[in-house]
Amino acid sequence: MIIIGKIGKPYGILGWIHLISFTEIKKNIFYYFPWRLSKNNLIINKNDIIIYKKYINNFIIKLKKIDNRNQAFNISQQKILIKNTQLPKLKNKEYYWHDILFCNVFNTKGKKIGLVISILDNKIYNILLVLCKKKNKTIYIPFIKKKIIKKINIKKKIIIVEWFNYK
Structure with missing residues (x-):
């Protein structure tokens, strides 16, 4: 498993949450599903994200079943992990x-x-x-x-x- 980002703090009161992408092109984090959260092993699939928006240098996201700040807080401050087999194959002399x-x-x-x-x-x-x-x-x-x-x-x-x- 490798870390590709982090779920940050809640944003507002309606269940939005900060998403920090560690991918070189920030938006590419949305190409690598499923995500596994580090602390509670929660799996997030592409269809679990209702909407995302660019926010400063990263994103805020709205997830299904996360409807308030307390629910967002329960999944906050976790690393986003994927299997390294989910990454695209590289050409010769390229590496991650x-x-x-x-x-x-x-x-x-x-x-x-x-x-x-x-x-x-x-x-x-x-x-x-x-x-x-x-x-x-x-x-x-x-x-x-x-x-x-x-x-x-x-x-x-x-x-x-x-x-x-x-x-």
């Missing part, structure tokens, strides 16, 4: 962000730097948060292909980077 997580990172000299534990989005480019067990600290490596990211092997869970200031 969840494939990058827990890859071992090496510099071009073959020295292990650490393990990718998170990917951060700073609006200009993404950043790999790498846990260096040897130093017991984390470092940030910009995800800039060709310049810094030299090679990604998803099958072997290895990323080669041009990164020499790691000591």
